Amino acid sequence: FLEIGAGRGSLSAYYAQNNYDVTLLDTSSEIINIAQRIFNLNNLKANFVVANGEDTKFKPNTFDIISSIGLLEHFKDPNKIFKETIRIAKPNADIYFYVVPDKQVFIQNIFDKFNSILFKLSNEKKINQKNKIFRSTYNIEFYKSILKKYNSIKSFKAFGVYPLPMISPNRDFPFTLNNKFLEIIITKIFYLILNFIFIK
Numbered sequence: 001f002l003e004i005g006a007g008r009g010s011l012s013a014y015y016a017q018n019n020y021d022v023t024l025l026d027t028s029s030e031i032i033n034i035a036q037r038i039f040n041l042n043n044l045k046a047n048f049v050v051a052n053g054e055d056t057k058f059k060p061n062t063f064d065i066i067s068s069i070g071l072l073e074h075f076k077d078p079n080k081i082f083k084e085t086i087r088i089a090k091p092n093a094d095i096y097f098y099v100v101p102d103k104q105v106f107i108q109n110i111f112d113k114f115n116s117i118l119f120k121l122s123n124e125k126k127i128n129q130k131n132k133i134f135r136s137t138y139n140i141e142f143y144k145s146i147l148k149k150y151n152s153i154k155s156f157k158a159f160g161v162y163p164l165p166m167i168s169p170n171r172d173f174p175f176t177l178n179n180k181f182l183e184i185i186i187t188k189i190f191y192l193i194l195n196f197i198f199i200k
Helices: 010-017 029-041 079-088 106-121 140-147 180-199
Strands: 002-004 023-026 047-050 063-069 089-098
Touching: 002 010, 002 079, 010 029, 010 063, 023 029, 029 047, 063 079, 079 089, 079 140
Parallel strands: 002 023, 002 063, 023 047, 063 089
Antiparallel strands: none
């Protein structure tokens, strides 16, 4: 299993816990060091690589599963990363990208007012200053049009999932956690909402 743009390695940790041979790849040596500390604290084994997802230096046909979360939308032209991913994937590999485009939906517009309050109450402005980075608005059809060009892809599925808003003190980096107490409350509310939807 390879996670491209692994960051702290939350997805990789799941695979490591389930005895996969895991590799985390990221361009940031700082974040790879953080991931290593997290894995060590949890007695998880993995390989940690600082490299670019467009040119990984791995041998062809290396990985059974390749994934990324919140990475693809930062590429104006995703062709290079697709080409490299397909090159290093085994012939019957599973590849999946979780894309977070710069696209507002109605429910998020409502909760962004709440997010701005969380930002003012948090230390995010002090501890999590980030440079503005490109985020595309590309939709599923855009990515499909590129992937159709690759004959080696045997099947392709794409779908949109956005049932609940992102609630975070940092909307530029929406995976930033709130304090523990608030995260527990949000999780319980979301759990009740999803149960209600699926029971209906």
